[in-house]
Amino acid sequence: MAKVAIMGFGTVGSGVYEIIRTNAGKLAQNAGDTVELKYILDIRDFPDHPKKELFTKDFNDILNDEEVTVVAEVMGGLHPAYEFTKSLLLAGKSVVTSNKELVATYGTELLEIARNKNVNYMFEASVGGGIPIIRPIHQCLTANNITKIAGILNGTTNYILYQMITNGKSFDTALKNAQDNGYAERNPAADIEGHDACRKIAILASLASREAVDYSDIPTEGIVGITLDDVKYASELDCVIKLIGYAEFMDGKVYSIVAPMLVKKTDPLSGVNDVFNAIKVTGDCVGDVMFYGAGAGKLPTASAVVADIVDSVKHKVRSKKFTWYKPETDIMAGKDAKKFEYFIRTGDSIENVKKSFGEITHTDSISAGELAFVTRPLTASEVEAKSKELSDIMTCIRILD
Numbered sequence: 001m002a003k004v005a006i007m008g009f010g011t012v013g014s015g016v017y018e019i020i021r022t023n024a025g026k027l028a029q030n031a032g033d034t035v036e037l038k039y040i041l042d043i044r045d046f047p048d049h050p051k052k053e054l055f056t057k058d059f060n061d062i063l064n065d066e067e068v069t070v071v072a073e074v075m076g077g078l079h080p081a082y083e084f085t086k087s088l089l090l091a092g093k094s095v096v097t098s099n100k101e102l103v104a105t106y107g108t109e110l111l112e113i114a115r116n117k118n119v120n121y122m123f124e125a126s127v128g129g130g131i132p133i134i135r136p137i138h139q140c141l142t143a144n145n146i147t148k149i150a151g152i153l154n155g156t157t158n159y160i161l162y163q164m165i166t167n168g169k170s171f172d173t174a175l176k177n178a179q180d181n182g183y184a185e186r187n188p189a190a191d192i193e194g195h196d197a198c199r200k201i202a203i204l205a206s207l208a209s210r211e212a213v214d215y216s217d218i219p220t221e222g223i224v225g226i227t228l229d230d231v232k233y234a235s236e237l238d239c240v241i242k243l244i245g246y247a248e249f250m251d252g253k254v255y256s257i258v259a260p261m262l263v264k265k266t267d268p269l270s271g272v273n274d275v276f277n278a279i280k281v282t283g284d285c286v287g288d289v290m291f292y293g294a295g296a297g298k299l300p301t302a303s304a305v306v307a308d309i310v311d312s313v314k315h316k317v318r319s320k321k322f323t324w325y326k327p328e329t330d331i332m333a334g335k336d337a338k339k340f341e342y343f344i345r346t347g348d349s350i351e352n353v354k355k356s357f358g359e360i361t362h363t364d365s366i367s368a369g370e371l372a373f374v375t376r377p378l379t380a381s382e383v384e385a386k387s388k389e390l391s392d393i394m395t396c397i398r399i400l401d
């Protein structure tokens, strides 16, 4: 019998508990052993819970119990999640997690400890909620040089954009609904300012390149400035606006960015709505493949966490190779390594626009006194310099190619 523990009994942790109980037979069959929950660590009290005897507030109960071999860290945040995870791995226990902030920040070190201790540190739930993406990139696409990853990686922002556009909800109401549904981070600024998507694309880029991509090196913009007028213009251009996490692998370097982008309606990413996420991966052999599913929420996320528990029970003393290493040189391509077309709205004159940007594609204005246009492909520095020559820029959004 494999004894496991859950750390954090919130949205994801309660989902892990539910799946371990309701699908016990299936898990035992797949793990080759019964999966028994021995502890649930949380700072809150659960006096009325039917399994209240499982709850503890003392991390040492789990750390010092030799029977516990696998621990699900679903508390979130960096501290004490980092210290707890490190202690557990050093004690020879496998840890599985949905905590992308921790994986993106301390993953390189924790993976090294897991390798050295011959245990597992698994994080399938850290990107795309319930979508299988860590194993596919690492295993199923292993024959490929991955050249590009473009994804809708944050369920909360995709839900907000969808509710604003389709149901006419205000930004604040849509965010409140996302929080009520358990999709948002404890501090939802991480969602709407793009930091959560940034951590996720850093994890995927690290996995694809096998070299740690530092998320703090990835330029990141959120959806806060997006207006319904922007959405209408996007539609005129046969596009939709999505928050995109993007990584391109070029000559040993990684170009990465997180930003709202206009996505052409011919691109399958454009049809990904509500809390759903999708990740389009391009490999030099396979071409484009896309992974789609619920990007957040209790049971979808717990589904991925429990899969890692089962895998860890099956492979008790084998360090899985979902891993990456600290690079010896700087692997980040600069912000100008990639050119995008840009959609721009300005209050300035057509003469000034043409003087700065040269050849542009003009779009019908939906408000008096403004001009909307699409540029030719430009680097970030070029668009910054040209924009400074205009007096009034309202919107400047990349177009995903």
Ligand code: NDP
Binding pocket: 007, 008, 009, 010, 011, 012, 013, 041, 042, 043, 044, 074, 075, 076, 077, 079, 080, 098, 099, 100, 101, 125, 126, 129, 182, 183, 184, 185, 186, 295, 296, 297, 298, 301
């Ligand atoms: P919640 O806030 O719902 O749950 C976290 C739980 O952990 C809370 O009960 C919290 O208690 C408890 N906790 C916090 N600190 C400690 C501590 N030091 N010791 C013991 N318990 C503690 O978060 P979620 O379940 O939503 O998210 C958990 C992790 O999973 C996060 O990293 C999140 O980013 C990630 N994730 C979440 C998804 C989702 O859809 N919600 C999807 C994918 C990943 P208290 O509330 O009292 O602080």
Ligand code: HSE
Binding pocket: 126, 128, 129, 153, 154, 155, 156, 157, 183, 184, 185, 191, 196, 295, 296, 297
């Ligand atoms: N807050 C995150 C999101 C949870 O909305 O995508 C899933 O990682």
